[in-house]
Amino acid sequence: QKEVEQNSGPLSVPEGAIASLNCTYSDRGSQSFFWYRQYSGKSPELIMSIYSNGDKEDGRFTAQLNKASQYVSLLIRDSQPSDSATYLCAVGGDSGNTPLVFGKGTRLSVIA
Amino acid sequence: DVKVTQSSRYLVKRTGEKVFLECVQDMDHENMFWYRQDPGLGLRLIYFSYDVKMKEKGDIPEGYSVSREKKERFSLILESASTNQTSMYLCASLAGATGELFFGEGSRLTVL
Numbered sequence: 387q388k389e390v391e392q393n394s395g396p397l398s399v400p401e402g403a404i405a406s407l408n409c410t411y412s413d414r415g416s417q418s419f420f421w422y423r424q425y426s427g428k429s430p431e432l433i434m435s436i437y438s439n440g441d442k443e444d445g446r447f448t449a450q451l452n453k454a455s456q457y458v459s460l461l462i463r464d465s466q467p468s469d470s471a472t473y474l475c476a477v478g479g480d481s482g483n484t485p486l487v488f489g490k491g492t493r494l495s496v497i498a
Numbered sequence: 499d500v501k502v503t504q505s506s507r508y509l510v511k512r513t514g515e516k517v518f519l520e521c522v523q524d525m526d527h528e529n530m531f532w533y534r535q536d537p538g539l540g541l542r543l544i545y546f547s548y549d550v551k552m553k554e555k556g557d558i559p560e561g562y563s564v565s566r567e568k569k570e571r572f573s574l575i576l577e578s579a580s581t582n583q584t585s586m587y588l589c590a591s592l593a594g595a596t597g598e599l600f601f602g603e604g605s606r607l608t609v610l
Contacts, residue, residue, distance in 0.1 A: 417597075418596075418597040420597075420598065420599070428603075428604070429588055429601040429602060429603055429604045430541075430588075430601050431601070432598055432599070432600070435596065435597075435598060474540075474541070476599070478597045485531060485543055485546055485556065486597070486599055488540055488541045489540065490538070490539070490540035491540060
């Protein structure tokens, strides 16, 4: 059974701080990694994807991947109250026919 | 932009009723998915389809069936709704090149 683990939170950070969200996965053959943001009552929306080891930056968001440690993280710099949401980590295999495996999500609360 | 449209945002049904949830995507994606999401349980995969008339069971298929008669449309069917099927249902389609999953707005079903 492929698993993706996240701390459920809530993770509380002050406005302007860096929020660090972490995710570990069990399938060493995983090839694609995604972070989705989900506001309460809404559907998940993709915010970052990463496919190779290292860092990938997009605006205030940085995704980090370490395949050897089976670990992926999301950093949110200059956190804003509008970043308050649940963040879902999703991991994909090497085939488009293999469904993504989702973690249960980490709830982030940015305090103004 | 990819658009995944779910036919109903909110539904209220009686126990024993047959329920149809429809999903349409406009990006010619081959793979489509149905999830349900419940507090504390995360996203759980019900069924997915990687081609017209093809279907695969996900993690929790019991009590559900699906139909994929056309590439753009993937329907979830509850043959006889029960109260434990009260949930948020999310449809998604997969961009094969990147592995990114695009979600519809969700259908919140209440079974009384």
